[in-house]
Amino acid sequence: MxxxxxxxxxxxxxxxxxxxxxxxxxxxxxxxxxxxxxxxxxxxxxVNTTVTPFKPGDKFSDGAFTVTVERAAFPREVRTGTWLVAPRAPGLRYLAVVATLTNDGTVPASVDDELDLHDVPGKRFFGVFRIGDGSRITRLGPGLTEQVAAMWTMPETALRDGDSVTLRIWKKQFRELMVTYGQTWVDSVTDYGQVSVPVKVAS
Structure with a gap:
């Protein structure tokens, strides 16, 4: 039936x-x-991926920030004046990438994930710190410029003097999230700038 x-x-x-x-x-x-x-x-x-190569010292805009990656070092510890930012640890060193960030938007934006360190085994993100006083920074307000060091820990044998590291800076769009989460910058999944930076291994 x-x-x-x-x-x-x-x-x-x-x-x-x-x-x-x-x-x-x-x-x-x-x-x-x-x-x-x-x-x-x-x-x-x-899916088409768009990569924009640039060099240390060049300015790159990702939509939220204008970024100038300047240099990279691989010390055993990091100090700013008498302030100990990152202490010595057995078997480890710190990769410190110095960059200048300018917030081009009208809202604060996160700096923790701004520099994406690519293809370095054993890396662990340590934080982003102001060069001026060694204080931790996680967000940068609109219209502000800050020189910072983005830092990762990794095995002390991971890099030698003269090696280079590759950093990606993902393009961003300001988007509406769910009603309860408001608006924020969202990384592209395909478009990014890429820079290769020589590393100085400090004693």
Whole structure:
């Protein structure tokens, strides 16, 4: 016999099925749907990546900041005057990349992820510090400029004098998030600037 299944229409059954899914199951379903849709258009490998190379000393704008990467060092400890910013630790050194950041926008923006250190095994992000006084900085207000050192720890044998490190600075757009989260800068997943910086290994 034909007719509607017991318990409601087909549309009602589908709604109840979706309602029974947990949050993680919904996420998996959306991921599968995204991959299936991507496959119809040739797969993930068709995404175009735009890389803008620049040199130390050049200015690069990512939308939120204008960044000038200046130099890099690999000391055992870091001091600003008498202030100990990063103490000695057995088997470790600090990669310190000095850069000048200018906030070009109208809202404060995070500086912690501004420099993306690429392809260095064993790295661990240590923080971003003001060159002037060694204080920790996490955000920079609109219209302000600050010279900073972005720092990572890594094995003391990871770099030798004269080696270079590659840094990526991802392009950003100011976007509306969910109502409860407001607006923020969001990194591109395809477009970035890239700079290679020689490293001085300090004694």
């Amino acid at each position: 034909g007719g509607t299944p017991a318990g409601g229409t087909e549309t009602g059954l589908i709604r109840r099925w979706f309602a029974g899914l947990g949050f993680s199951q919904m996420g998996q379903l959306l991921t599968v749907a995204l991959l299936a849709a991507t496959a119809l258009f040739g797969g993930l490998d068709t």
